[in-house]
Amino acid sequence: MLRFPAAAAARRGFTLVELLVVIAIIGMLVGLLLPAVQQAREAARRIQCTNNLKQIGLAMHNYHDVYTSFPSSRTADTAVWSVSILPQLEGGNLAELYDYDLDWNEGTNLDLKTLMPASYECPSNPSGGDVLSVNGFQTTDYAVLRNATAWDQHESLFQGNDFRRMRDITDGTSHTCMVYESAGRSDWYVNGRQNPGRSGYNHTYGTEKDPWTSSQNAGWMFACEVDLNAAGDDMTAVYWSTGNRVINVSNWFGAPYSFHPGGIQMGMADGSVRFVSETVSMDTIKALTSINGGEVLGAF
Amino acid sequence: MVARFATVARRRRVAGPLMRCSGLSLACLLLAGCGGDDAWHAETQPVQGKITINGQPPAGAVVTLYPTGAEFDVRESKPWGVVGPDGIYQLRTYEKGDGAPRGEYDVTIVWRENPSIPGSPDMLSGAYDEPTESQWSVTIEEDQTELPPIEVTGAKVAENPRRQMQRPSPFEEPEVQ
Numbered sequence: 120m121l122r123f124p125a126a127a128a129a130r131r132g133f134t135l136v137e138l139l140v141v142i143a144i145i146g147m148l149v150g151l152l153l154p155a156v157q158q159a160r161e162a163a164r165r166i167q168c169t170n171n172l173k174q175i176g177l178a179m180h181n182y183h184d185v186y187t188s189f190p191s192s193r194t195a196d197t198a199v200w201s202v203s204i205l206p207q208l209e210g211g212n213l214a215e216l217y218d219y220d221l222d223w224n225e226g227t228n229l230d231l232k233t234l235m236p237a238s239y240e241c242p243s244n245p246s247g248g249d250v251l252s253v254n255g256f257q258t259t260d261y262a263v264l265r266n267a268t269a270w271d272q273h274e275s276l277f278q279g280n281d282f283r284r285m286r287d288i289t290d291g292t293s294h295t296c297m298v299y300e301s302a303g304r305s306d307w308y309v310n311g312r313q314n315p316g317r318s319g320y321n322h323t324y325g326t327e328k329d330p331w332t333s334s335q336n337a338g339w340m341f342a343c344e345v346d347l348n349a350a351g352d353d354m355t356a357v358y359w360s361t362g363n364r365v366i367n368v369s370n371w372f373g374a375p376y377s378f379h380p381g382g383i384q385m386g387m388a389d390g391s392v393r394f395v396s397e398t399v400s401m402d403t404i405k406a407l408t409s410i411n412g413g414e415v416l417g418a419f
Numbered sequence: 420m421v422a423r424f425a426t427v428a429r430r431r432r433v434a435g436p437l438m439r440c441s442g443l444s445l446a447c448l449l450l451a452g453c454g455g456d457d458a459w460h461a462e463t464q465p466v467q468g469k470i471t472i473n474g475q476p477p478a479g480a481v482v483t484l485y486p487t488g489a490e491f492d493v494r495e496s497k498p499w500g501v502v503g504p505d506g507i508y509q510l511r512t513y514e515k516g517d518g519a520p521r522g523e524y525d526v527t528i529v530w531r532e533n534p535s536i537p538g539s540p541d542m543l544s545g546a547y548d549e550p551t552e553s554q555w556s557v558t559i560e561e562d563q564t565e566l567p568p569i570e571v572t573g574a575k576v577a578e579n580p581r582r583q584m585q586r587p588s589p590f591e592e593p594e595v596q
Contacts, residue, residue, distance in 0.1 A: 270538070341537060346515060356501075357535040361481050363496040363512070372537065381456070398459055400495035 164242040165379050165394075168260075168300070171238045172386035175261060175298050178207035180390055188284045189297075192263050192277035192337040199223065199336045200277065201239060201259055202231075210236050223332045224254070232256050235331045241302050243378035246313075249305040256330030260302035261386075262373040264408055265337035268365075268401070273409035276388060277337055285388075288410045292389035296407045299385040299395075300377040301338050301370050304329045308376060309345045309369045315352050328373065338373015340365050340404050365404050366397045395419065457513070461491040465518035466510045466559055468500070468566030470528070472543075472574050476506030477530050482569075484510065484524035484557065485550035491520045498524070501534075521561060525553035526569065530576070542577050 182204050183189055190203035198219060205214035213234055221228050232255050240247045241260035250257050264275035276283050276297055288295050309315050328335050344362040346355045366383050370376035377383040382396040399419050406414035483499040498519035500508030510519040528547040531539040557566050
């Protein structure tokens, strides 16, 4: 008589232990899932960025097929690479808007300010598609090399007014950088911080070099160290050609910078796309940036 | 009644460790994705040194240590330091003030006219920038915080190093102040 109601009461609902176990299991699953979702999203963005670099690489190759040379990175008598390859990026109509008789910042060429193709934009860039505050131009998240890292000895693929050809790449096209990430250039980033004070980066450079149709949408890969103050809102010192860091230090002067954790993506001259880690050595960077250095490039 | 109390007590005893367990494992899972980025760093210890060139402290010069043996990390890092107005430099490898790993090094000295400008020329004309021709080797032992002082004598400090560059700098005066 006494046992029966007790058993009925025990079956009426969930016990504390059962509830706790269920909550713990749900907690574990959420704990597993949340970081995985974030990483999957970043992986997807990175793959889209890889695709952009691949498209640019193919466009460069098609340009080479048509004109028997790569485009130039300066506008001495033609447009910058990011405008020159537009017909090869299915941007023929956009290319027709560009008047090659004018400078990039004159007359009707100003109409292209905000018409940058989506292929020039890395989806990981939080300010993707934004315009430079000084002149209203959009900026590409990709750049070409205007100088080799060992600039006093070797040459890069897009140096000066030269139109390099495939045969000039004596180091081998799979060992030579063609286009790489210099992302977020509508703003100035240092070690992941956006615009940490303006005292060090005069915007004249951004006006002339960073716009997507500008005279020289190109950069370089030199070791650089930027010290910020304790609050992280201003620069205390800059050291160029010093230290051990090249990648993801700052995006000024078209330096290699991306919003992918751990490194940047790089399109090689053969059209392949590699992920280059922040931990590569200076010797590897020098070998990648030169077209005629004769270096032996190991695995990286 | 006694039996029921005992059951509740037993349940409490079970629930306590279970809750702690699940909380702990949850914390582990959440933390698993973080950290570990610096695993490739070598262990460093704070080290400083003093240098004079022709008896004067070369403020703004950069002293770099090249490992003579095997590289100590995958990036082939070279510890470096900027000379202050008193001639003292603090070495850094991964971040400001972290020092250098133990080991043997060749020392190079480069004194750029203005290090905050890319491609600024060396006022010592590259006389001391080759690790293979270095006149100074140093060893950083355990618990060592001072390097032996370096005294450079008879160095030619160029007044206008830009004119002596063999190849013109490709950096057409980018505006950095």
